Structure formats: C-alpha cells, structure tokens
Amino acid sequence: xxxxxxxxxxxxxxxxxxxxxxxxxxxxxxxxxxxxxxxxxxxxxxxxxxxxxxxxxxxxxxxxxxxxxxxxxxxxxxxxxxxxxxxxxxxxxxxxxxxxxxxxxxxxxxxxxxxxxxxxxxxxxxxxxxxxxxxxxxxxxxxxxxxxxxxxxxxxxxxxxxxxxxxxxxxxxxxxxxxxxxxxxxxxxxxxxxxxxxxxxxxxxxxxxxxxxxxxxxxxxxxxxxxxxxxxxxxxxxxxxxxxxxxxxxxxxxxxxxxxxxxxxxxxxxxxxxxxxxxxxx
Amino acid sequence: xxxxxxxxxxxxxxxxxxxxxxxxxxxxxxxxxxxxxxxxxxxxxxxxxxxxxxxxxxxxxxxxxxxxxxxxxxxxxxxxxxxxxxxxxxxxxxxxxxxxxxxxxxxxxxxxxxxxxxxxxxxxxxxxxxxxxxxxxxxxxxxxxxxxxxxxxxxxxxxxxxxxxxxxxxxxxxxxxxxxxxxxxxxxxxxxxxxxxxxxxxxxxxxxxxxxxxxxxxxxxxxxxxxxxxxxxxxxxxxxxxxxxxxxxxxxxxxxxxxxxxxxxxxxxxxxxxxxxxxxxxxxxxxxxxxxxxxxxxxxxxxxxxxxxxxxxxxxxxxxxxxxxxxxxxxxxxxxxxxxxxxxxxxxxxxxxxxxxxxxxxxxxxxxxxxxxxxxxxxxxxxxxxxxxxxxxxxxxxxxxxxxxxxxxxxxxxxxxxxxxxxxxxxxxxxxxxxxxxxxxxxxxxxxxxxxxxxxxxxxxxxxxxxxxxxxxxxxxxxxxxxxxxxxxxxxxxxxxx
Numbered sequence: 001x002x003x004x005x006x007x008x009x010x011x012x013x014x015x016x017x018x019x020x021x022x023x024x025x026x027x028x029x030x031x032x033x034x035x036x037x038x039x040x041x042x043x044x045x046x047x048x049x050x051x052x053x054x055x056x057x058x059x060x061x062x063x064x065x066x067x068x069x070x071x072x073x074x075x076x077x078x079x080x081x082x083x084x085x086x087x088x089x090x091x092x093x094x095x096x097x098x099x100x101x102x103x104x105x106x107x108x109x110x111x112x113x114x115x116x117x118x119x120x121x122x123x124x125x126x127x128x129x130x131x132x133x134x135x136x137x138x139x140x141x142x143x144x145x146x147x148x149x150x151x152x153x154x155x156x157x158x159x160x161x162x163x164x165x166x167x168x169x170x171x172x173x174x175x176x177x178x179x180x181x182x183x184x185x186x187x188x189x190x191x192x193x194x195x196x197x198x199x200x201x202x203x204x205x206x207x208x209x210x211x212x213x214x215x216x217x218x219x220x221x222x223x224x225x226x227x228x229x230x231x232x233x234x235x236x237x238x239x240x241x242x243x244x245x246x247x248x249x250x251x252x253x254x255x256x257x258x259x260x261x262x263x264x265x266x267x268x269x270x271x272x273x274x275x276x277x278x279x280x281x282x
Numbered sequence: 283x284x285x286x287x288x289x290x291x292x293x294x295x296x297x298x299x300x301x302x303x304x305x306x307x308x309x310x311x312x313x314x315x316x317x318x319x320x321x322x323x324x325x326x327x328x329x330x331x332x333x334x335x336x337x338x339x340x341x342x343x344x345x346x347x348x349x350x351x352x353x354x355x356x357x358x359x360x361x362x363x364x365x366x367x368x369x370x371x372x373x374x375x376x377x378x379x380x381x382x383x384x385x386x387x388x389x390x391x392x393x394x395x396x397x398x399x400x401x402x403x404x405x406x407x408x409x410x411x412x413x414x415x416x417x418x419x420x421x422x423x424x425x426x427x428x429x430x431x432x433x434x435x436x437x438x439x440x441x442x443x444x445x446x447x448x449x450x451x452x453x454x455x456x457x458x459x460x461x462x463x464x465x466x467x468x469x470x471x472x473x474x475x476x477x478x479x480x481x482x483x484x485x486x487x488x489x490x491x492x493x494x495x496x497x498x499x500x501x502x503x504x505x506x507x508x509x510x511x512x513x514x515x516x517x518x519x520x521x522x523x524x525x526x527x528x529x530x531x532x533x534x535x536x537x538x539x540x541x542x543x544x545x546x547x548x549x550x551x552x553x554x555x556x557x558x559x560x561x562x563x564x565x566x567x568x569x570x571x572x573x574x575x576x577x578x579x580x581x582x583x584x585x586x587x588x589x590x591x592x593x594x595x596x597x598x599x600x601x602x603x604x605x606x607x608x609x610x611x612x613x614x615x616x617x618x619x620x621x622x623x624x625x626x627x628x629x630x631x632x633x634x635x636x637x638x639x640x641x642x643x644x645x646x647x648x649x650x651x652x653x654x655x656x657x658x659x660x661x662x663x664x665x666x667x668x669x670x671x672x673x674x675x676x677x678x679x680x681x682x683x684x685x686x687x688x689x690x691x692x693x694x695x696x697x698x699x700x701x702x703x704x705x706x707x708x709x710x711x712x713x714x715x716x717x718x719x720x721x722x723x724x725x726x727x728x729x730x731x732x733x734x735x736x737x738x739x740x741x742x743x744x745x746x747x748x749x750x751x752x753x754x755x756x757x758x759x760x761x762x763x764x765x766x767x768x769x770x771x772x773x774x775x776x777x778x779x780x
Contacts, residue, residue, distance in 0.1 A: 184291070188327075191287035222286040251327070251367050273290030 003075045004116045007098055010079040031095065033265065034118045035060040036126040036146060038110075038138075040067055043129035046257075051097075053258025058265050059084070059095040061119050065110050066101045067138065073104030075113060111141035123147045125265055131156040134165040143173045150264045152178035153210040160213050163278045170278075174270045178260045179210040180218075180277065185250030186240055187218060193247070198223060200242045204230045207237030215240070217281030218273070297719035298436075299332025300408035301399050303392065305423050306415040307337030307348070307378065311442070313355035315473075316412065319711035321356040324372045325365070328716055332404035334375035336395055340382050348378035361709065375403050383419050389426045396432070407435025410718055414442050421458060428462025440469045440718050443534050444525060445727075448743075449736035456729045465729055469718045474535040474638075475725040476710030476717075479673040483542050483640070484551075486667070486675060493665075494547065496644070499623045503662060506626045506641040506778055507539050510633040510761075512585050515607075519598030527577075527609040531629040533739045535638075537564065538727070539669070540625055543640055544615045553723040557731060564734035566617045569741040576765045577751050578608030580632040583758030590632060590758045604751055607631040610766040611742070612773075626770055626777070632758035638669035641778050661692045664778070 035058065039047035044066060051062060079098045100113055118124050126146040132139045143149065149169065156162050169175055190197060203219055205212035209231070216229035236254065240247040255263075302320075304312055323329045337348050353373065357364050377395050381388020399405050411427050413420065424439070431437045439459065446452030459468050474480055487493055496502070509531050515522045522530065541560040548555035581592040594601050608630030615625065642665040664678040676694045717725055756763040761777065770777055 187287070188291060191285060191291055194285040194287055195283070197287065219287075222289065224286070251371065252325075252365060271290060 003077050003100075003113065007077050007079045007100075007117065010077075011081065011096055011098075014079070014081045031060050031119050031122060032058060033060045033122050034124040035062040035265070036114055036124060036142065037062065037064045038067070038126060038128045038142065039064055040130060047127070047129055050257045050261055053256060054262055054265075057258075057262050059093055061096040061117065062098070063114060063117055064097070064099045065114070066099065067107035067110075068101060068103050069105075069107045071103040073106045075103070075106050076101045077113075108137045109141060110138055111145050114142070114145050118145065123268060125150060127151075127261060127264075129155070131158070131162060134168075143169065146173065148174040148176065148264075148267070150176050150178065150261065153214070154179040154182075154208055156210065159209050160281050163213070163281050167275075167278055170270070170275050174268075176264045176267055176271055176274060177210075177214070177278075178257075178264060179208075180214050180271075180274050181260050181263055182254070183211055183215050183218070183237065184263075185252075185254075186215065186237060186247070189247050189250055190219070190240070190242070193242070197242060199225075200227055201225070202230070202243050203227050204232075204239075204241045204244075205237060206232045206234055206239040208235060209233060211237050213281040214277050217279070218277035220280040221276035222273070295716070295720050296328070297330045297716065298408050299330045299403070299405050300410055300435075300719055301334040301336060301396055301403075301405040302410045302412060302715070302719075303336045303338060303396070303427075304412045304414060305338045305383070306413070306419075308339035308341035308343070309414055311414045312337065313351070314359050315709065315711045316414070316715070317352045317355050318360040319709055319715055320372060321360050321369065322362055322709065322712050323716060325362045325368050329372070330719070332406070333372075334377065334399040334403045334405050335372070336392065336399070337376070337378045338381060338383075338392055339378075340380065342380050343378060345376065345378040349373050349376050352376065375399065383415070383422045383426065389430065392426075393430050400432075405435075407432035409435065409437045410440065410715075411438070412440045412442075412715075417444065417447070420455065424458055424462070431462060436467075436721070437463070438467050438469060438718055438721065439463055440471055440715075442471055444529060445470050445534075445732050446736060447524065447529060449733060449740050452732050452736050456732070466721075466723065468729070469714075469723055470727040470729075470732060471714055472534045472538055472727050473710040473714065474538055474669070475727070476712075476714040477669060477673075478708065479667065479669045480539070480542060481725070482673075482675070483667060484556075488547050497642075498619045499621055501644055502623055503643045503645045504624045504626060504773075504775060505543055506639075506643065507536060507543070507628075508637060508639050508641075508778075509536055509539070509629040510635065510637045511631050512633060512636045512759075514580075514590060514593070514632050514758075515596055515599075517597070519596055522607075523599060523603060523605050526605040527607055527629050527631070528739055528743065532609050532611075532627070533735050534727070536627050536629050537567075537735045537738070538731075539638075539640060540567070540613065540615070540627065541731070543642075544620055544625070546619070551724065553726075553728075556724050557728045561728065561731050561734060562617075563615055564731055564738070566615045566620075567734075567738055568614055568616050569738060570611050570613055572745045572749075574612040574769065575742055575745070576608075576610040576763060576769050577606040577746070578610075578630065578756045578763040578766065579603070579605065579751070579753035580607050580630075580756055580758045581754030583632070583760065585632055585759040586635070592754055592758070593632075594754065604753060606751070606753075608633070608756060608762045608766070610762060610769055612769060624773065624775075626775075628762060628766060628777075630762050634759055634761050636671065639778075640667040640669065641665070642667075643775075666778075 037047050047064065077098055077100045079096065081094045082097055084093045084095065098117065102110060124146040125148045126142050127150045132151065153159065166175065200219060200223065203216050205215055212229060212231040216227055219227045304316060320335065353369060356369065377399065379392045379395055381391065396409065400407055409432060413423055415423055446455050487497060541563040544563045545559040548559045579593050583590060593599060593607050594603050610628035613625040613627060644663040646662045661678065666676040668674050674697050676696045678692050678694055680690045681693045682688060682690060714725060767777065
C-alpha cells in the first residue's frame with residue numbers, strides 16, 4: 001500500500017472510531033484549507049507548539065513535512081484526528097493532522113506526497129520554517145502546489161541579501177512574512193502620524209534586524225522617499241523613533257506566534273504593500 | 283492627498299470622536315451587554331481615540347463607584363481577556379450622573395458633563411444617546427436631550443425595544459422623536475439584526491449563486507422560524523404581563539427574521555436599500571386568521587433537569603393571567619415569489635431548549651425511485667440556518683447507506699461558524715453600537731418597518747379580544763401546546779424534529 005493510501009486509511013479508521021464514540025455522530029469535520037508546514041527537525045517542536053495554538057481557529061488538513069536528508073530514501077507518515085472543543089459549540093470539531101517524515105532523496109520531492117493530499121477547492125498555505133533553500137527542488141516543488149508561502153524573515157541569517165532572493169518569488173506565489181505582520185501595531189501607529197510623517201527622513205528602531213529592515217522598507221516605499229535607518233539589535237521591537245521623535249508604543253500585549261500565523265492564514269491574495277517593503281529593505 | 287501609510291492596513295471603520303450617553307445606565311443591559319461590548323470594541327481598537335461614556339440613571343452613586351461596577355461587569359460578561367491598559371483607556375472617559383430624568387438640574391449636570399468631555403476628551407459635540415429606559419421615562423428623556431442637543435457635531439439616538447406597545451403608541455414615539463431628530467438620526471435597535479448569523483442570511487442568499495434561483499414558491503415547500511427560550515420571565519413580570527410573547531419577540535425579532543428570509547435582493551447593502559426590501563415583505567404579510575394562530579402559556583414542568591413553576595406562579599404574575607408565553611402562527615407573504623408558501627413561526631418561553639433557527643424546507647423530489655427503500659422515510663431537503671446556539675448552516679440531504687441495496691438516510695452537511703472560522707463571534711451589541719457611531723442604520727429598524735410590524739400585531743391581538751384562552755396549555759420543558767402541532771399537521775406538515 002502506498003503512503004498516501006495508508007494515510008487515508010488511517011484517517012478513515014479514526015473517523016469511524018470517533019463517530020462511534022460520539023454515538024449520535026455529533027462531531028463535526030470541517031476544513032478551511034490545507035496547511036502545509038515545512039519543519040526540519042530543529043524547528044519541529046516550535047512548529048507543533050504554534051500549531052497547537054492555531055488548530056481551533058483554522059480547522060484544516062495540516063501536513064507537517066519533516067525533511068531528514070542524508071538517510072535511506074523512504075517516507076513515513078502518521079495521521080491523526082484532533083478533536084477540538086470550541087467554546088459555545090455543543091459539538092466537537094475535528095481536523096486532520098498528518099506528520100510525514102521525508103528521508104533521504106524523498107525530502108527533495110515533497111510535491112508527490114502533498115499533491116494527492118490537498119483538499120480540493122480550498123486554498124493551500126505553506127509555512128516554511130527557517131530560511132528557504134532558494135535553489136533547492138523541495139522549495140520549487142512546494143511553490144508549485146501551494147497558493148501562499150508564509151515565512152518569518154526573523155528566522156533568517158543573511159539579511160538584507162536574502163530579501164533579494166525572496167523578491168524573485170513574488171510573481172510566482174503570494175508571499176507573506178510573519179515579521180511584517182508583527183510590525184502591524186507599529187505601522188498603525190506610524191500611519192496615525194500622517195501627514196506630519198510624510199517628510200520623515202530618519203528612522204531609528206530598537207528591535208530585530210528583520211523587523212527594522214522591513215519597517216524602514218515600508219516607510220520608504222509608502223512615502224516614496226529615502227528614509228535612513230539606524231538600529232539597535234534586540235529580540236523584539238521595543239522602540240521606534242522618527243526624525244528623533246519617539247513613537248508612542250502600541251497598546252496591549254504583542255500577539256503570540258499562533259496569533260501571528262493565524263492572521264497570515266486569513267490572507268488570500270498578494271500583499272503588494274509587503275512586496276514593496278521587501279524591495280525597499282536594505 | 284490620502285494617507286499612503288494606510289494602504290494594506292486593516293480597514294477598520296473608525297468613528298468620529300464622540301460621547302456615548304447611556305440613559306438607564308444602572309440597569310442590567312448596561313452591565314451585561316453595553317459595557318462588555320464597549321470593552322470588546324476598545325480591545326480591538328475600534329472605538330474612536332476621542333471617546334467618552336456618560337452613564338445616566340436614578341441610582342445614587344459616584345463616577346468612581348460606577349466605573350468600578352462596570353469594571354466588574356466587563357470581567358464577568360466580557361468575551362476578551364481583561365487587560366488593564368485597555369480598560370484604562372475606556373475608564374478614563376467614563377462619567378456618571380445621577381438624575382431621575384425629570385428634573386432640570388439633573389439634565390443640566392448631564393449637559394455640563396458633556397461639555398467638559400468635549401473640552402477634555404475632544405468629543406467635539408458628537409453625541410450618541412442610548413435610551414435603555416422604561417417606556418414611561420421615554421418621553422421625558424427624549425424631550426430633554428432634544429431640547430439640549432449640541433449646536434456642533436452630530437446627535438444620534440439609539441432606542442431600545444419595546445418601541446411602543448401598539449401601532450398608536452409606536453407612531454406617537456416616532457412623532458415625539460421627530461420633533462427633534464430626523465429619521466436618519468434615530469436608531470431603533472433589534473439586537474437580532476446584529477447577530478452574525480442573521481447577517482449571514484443575506485450573505486447566504488445573495489453571495490451564492492446556487493440559492494437565489496430556488497428561493498421561491500416553486501422550490502420551497504414552506505419555511506419554519508423558531509425563537510425558543512428555555513428560560514422563564516426572569517423577574518420581568520411587570521413587563522411581560524403587559525407584553526406577552528407577541529410583543530416581546532414576535533413583533534420584532536420574529537418578524538425581522540421573516541423579512542430577511544423573504545426579502546428581494548437589495549440593489550446594494552446600504553441602509554436605504556436593505557430596509558426598503560424588508561418593509562415590502564412586512565407590507566405583504568397578510569393577517570393570519572384566528573385558526574392560524576396558537577397562543578400558549580406554560581404550566582409547571584421540568585427544564586434541563588430542573589423543576590420549574592408555572593407562569594401563573596411566577597412572582598408578580600396575576601394568578602389568573604391570560605398573557606401568552608408562546609405563540610405560533612401560519613403567515614403568508616402575498617407576493618409573486620412566495621404566494622401560497624406558508625411561513626410557520628413560533629416563539630415561546632420555557633420550551634425544551636434555547637434555539638433560534640430558520641428552516642427552509644424544499645419540495646420533495648418529484649419522483650424518487652427508491653421511496654419504499656428509504657431508511658427513515660425519504661425526507662425533503664432542509665436548509666437550516668442556526669441563529670443560536672451553534673451558529674451556522676446545515677443542509678439535510680438524502681444519502682445512500684453503504685452496503686448492498688439502496689437504503690437512503692438523511693444526513694447533514696454542516697457549516698458551523700465556530701467550526702470554520704476563528705472562535706468568538708462578536709456580540710450583536712458590538713456591531714450595532716459601532717454602526718450607530720458611524721451613522722450606518724442598515725441593521726436598525728426604520729419607522730415604517732416598525733409600523734408595519736405593529737399593524738400585523740394589532741390585528742392579531744384584536745382577534746383575541748373575543749376569546750378566553752384555556753391556560754396553561756403546555757408543560758414547561760416541551761415544545762409548546764398540542765394546538766401548535768395541529769396548526770402544522772392540518773397542512774400535512776410537521777415542525778422540525780429536534
């Protein structure tokens with residue numbers, strides 16, 4: 001039996017068991033997308049933790065792809081149904097999670113597994129953990145089967161050079177970046193200072209490299225003027241100032257990883273504003 | 283030049299700076315619904331930056347005490363985690379004025395407080411008055427706010443139900459409001475219209491090509507609308523004895539659901555267009571004959587495992603009360619689309635469970651070749667819109683039972699809001715308060731709608747003057763009187779199986 005058939009058999013068996021447990025068939029299977037997670041082993045724990053915060057918000061078929069090159073080529077998969085108790089719903093909602101380990105050469109050809117497992121007619125998103133291998137076949141194949149690539153450039157080394165490689169993907173697939181989403185409260189704050197901010201020429205960010213570069217790129221591209229960037233490295237954005245004047249920090253707690261990814265999974269089309277910010281990030 | 287930094291940022295409709303003045307602020311509605319809704323809006327940064335709330339009520343208390351009570355209410359009834367900085371941004375703009383509405387000094391204090399807020403909070407003379415007051419206080423409050431309306435900025439008035447107790451009183455209230463306010467400044471609230479699922483009815487019908495062509499008498503056998511509550515009157519005997527189910531629920535929520543189900547596609551989603559189409563349906567409703575209306579009153583029984591008393595034994599209720607706690611009716615919408623298609627509606631208290639739903643029952647398949655083999659009877663397709671709880675939509679379809687032979691069973695294809703979208707649907711009041719601040723009246727009831735609703739209700743009540751019902755006629759915890767079943771069975775149909 002092929003691995004895809006085995007996955008489908010495992011899912012069908014669990015649906016049957018869960019249906020019998022529920023007795024009156026009151027569990028609800030529902031999906032809004034296929035969610036592919038490219039998670040090399042070093043990212044797997046983090047990816048699972050984020051997913052745990054996410055599953056009740058985005059019922060989906062989730063495919064964790066765990067590449068383990070350098071071993072004998074084979075594919076191992078484990079499928080499960082996750083029951084989620086949703087506040088205010090008398091039924092439980094269940095979604096499907098499949099962890100697929102791609103060993104050896106199989107790690108370079110993930111599309112052959114993903115394609116038959118996509119849910120028809122629904123969008124497919126890929127959250128690529130870590131910096132994508134720009135010239136590798138696995139990235140090329142994944143981009144061919146999903147509608148949106150979600151990255152977090154905060155996870156990358158080699159910025160801003162890596163943004164030039166990312167730019168090259170924009171005409172092929174919709175791309176979004178959790179680092180840019182994380183900046184949303186700050187972008188809202190800066191937008192509130194219009195029209196005074198229209199003549200800004202200096203931006204200072206106390207924050208991570210990716211966030212600082214993107215915020216500066218965003219200002220340059222939106223204002224169509226050169227804005228110089230100075231920055232101090234920290235784990236998250238702590239302060240922003242424009243032309244020497246501090247910007248009032250946004251209210252409330254910063255959103256968690258699940259909230260950030262969840263927001264990206266709500267976006268369907270190309271984000272031209274983000275694309276322009278990446279092009280202007282230097 | 284428009285703001286280039288706003289491109290791609292979430293477009294939240296942000297109202298102008300304004301002051302919300304809640305009359306009747308010490309009541310249950312303010313604690314359970316209004317303040318939790320305001321907090322939810324603040325939490326999502328949907329309130330204007332320059333915002334203030336003035337609570338006005340008879341209860342003697344200071345602003346500090348009021349703020350503290352509202353804080354506790356938000357903690358208890360809010361749907362979001364309590365965050366001190368969010369609460370502080372709201373609480374800084376809260377004031378409380380104690381007055382009995384009828385005395386000038388009290389109203390002067392309200393006016394002075396608003397002027398102070400204009401200065402300190404930048405609310406610019408914009409006022410949203412929320413009238414959560416008993417009907418007897420209505421006239422005084424409207425007169426006071428009308429006579430003192432600010433010279434600058436806009437003024438709007440949200441009016442809670444009940445809007446009148448019959449056509450004559452509703453017309454009087456409208457006339458009273460119009461002495462000082464245009465119709466576009468009056469927002470008659472029916473919180474059902476703020477519910478996501480009620481709005482989804484419009485999305486379902488008008489954003490999906492598959493439903494509208496079959497949304498008519500040719501394909502639909504009948505419609506059932508249920509507004510069922512398992513609760514009793516919860517200490518509201520004074521109101522309920524006068525209102526009954528017909529004024530409490532039928533006149534507003536139920537008829538609005540009928541209008542949304544039966545309306546023609548509006549040309550756009552503006553207040554004017556949507557309400558024009560709804561009022562056409564209300565005008566086309568013909569008064570049901572007495573035999574097409576069933577009244578009921580609950581007796582003693584068991585609800586959700588608890589023994590409950592009869593309506594006539596509730597505190598404050600006349601032991602010989604003839605107030606109905608249940609109403610079912612067969613309505614017809616006399617127009618081209620719906621001629622001869624019955625709309626069975628029912629609403630009641632102390633029913634088996636809390637449920638609001640709209641069920642569209644389609645015609646049976648014209649010639650099912652396997653009728654004899656159907657497992658549980660080959661049922662017609664039903665599109666079920668769950669308004670509450672378990673908000674969503676289900677479609678009942680016949681499907682073959684796996685195995686040899688051709689046994690057909692009815693199964694449900696479900697779309698549940700909580701299942702498909704992130705949890706935490708906004709509360710109706712959040713949407714409605716925000717819309718009123720923005721001046722968008724689409725989800726509020728217009729004067730002519732209210733009048734059409736009362737015309738129908740007055741005609742039904744007039745027919746009751748001649749008979750004395752034999753109450754109680756249903757046991758608490760059931761689905762109402764047997765006569766309500768007969769109403770539907772007479773046509774060879776039945777209420778949905780729950």
